[in-house]
Amino acid sequence: MNREKDAKTRDFLEVAKSCIKICRAHGVPLLINDRIDIALACNADGVHVGQSDIPAHEVRRLLGPNKIIGVSCKTTEQAEQAWIDGADYIGCGGVYPTNTKANNLTVGIDGLKRVCLASKLPVVAIGGINHTNAAAVMGIGIPNLKGVAVVSALFDRQCVLEEASKLHATLVEATT
Numbered sequence: 001m002n003r004e005k006d007a008k009t010r011d012f013l014e015v016a017k018s019c020i021k022i023c024r025a026h027g028v029p030l031l032i033n034d035r036i037d038i039a040l041a042c043n044a045d046g047v048h049v050g051q052s053d054i055p056a057h058e059v060r061r062l063l064g065p066n067k068i069i070g071v072s073c074k075t076t077e078q079a080e081q082a083w084i085d086g087a088d089y090i091g092c093g094g095v096y097p098t099n100t101k102a103n104n105l106t107v108g109i110d111g112l113k114r115v116c117l118a119s120k121l122p123v124v125a126i127g128g129i130n131h132t133n134a135a136a137v138m139g140i141g142i143p144n145l146k147g148v149a150v151v152s153a154l155f156d157r158q159c160v161l162e163e164a165s166k167l168h169a170t171l172v173e174a175t176t
């Protein structure tokens with residue numbers, strides 16, 4: 001996921017093009033947060049939109065059937081709408097409080113469970129997740145909870161690679 005909240009459009013596009021090259025070389029899909037124009041310009045694999053961004057059904061119309069669309073959902077109603085709109089997955093949070101996103105409503109583990117149970121779509125949990133609590137999140141044991149998304153757990157640390165390995169090991173243990 002390429003998420004740039006303060007970048008100028010042209011700078012965002014350059015970063016996205018660089019990310020695309022790296023992702024393609026490693027067989028990893030790249031989604032762009034919020035910005036359909038950037039996704040189209042760099043031929044990204046998809047877009048993730050929140051509840052105040054362009055609606056997911058418009059994203060589907062603009063991107064066509066083959067791109068990946070994720071939608072942030074905090075409620076069962078939003079999850080139902082994401083399905084109707086043609087989303088491919090749901091991002092649900094904040095599971096825990098976070099400093100990464102200002103004024104973000106925390107839905108907790110119970111909110112995550114409600115959203116998972118309300119949808120057939122795969123769900124990714126987000127918000128305050130790191131290697132100390134990722135096992136508890138995945139441990140809710142609802143089959144369509146497919147993973148976690150993190151920012152500070154990797155990028156507010158000294159070594160991204162080390163933290164990614166730790167988190168990966170935790171997730172493998174929690175899900176096998």
Ligand SMILES: Cc1ncc(COP(=O)(O)OP(=O)(O)O)c(N)n1
Nearest residue numbers: 033048049050072091092124126149
């Ligand atoms: C997997 C996943 N879930 C939620 C988000 C957040 O997207 P959004 O609601 O658009 O919030 P901002 O990123 O714009 O603050 C995400 N990017 N990925």
Ligand SMILES: Cc1nc(C(=O)O)sc1CCOP(=O)(O)O
Nearest residue numbers: 093094098100127128150151152
């Ligand atoms: C980008 C974002 N969206 C959220 C939501 O609840 O939809 S929480 C969040 C921030 C995630 O960062 P961290 O892993 O550092 O908490």
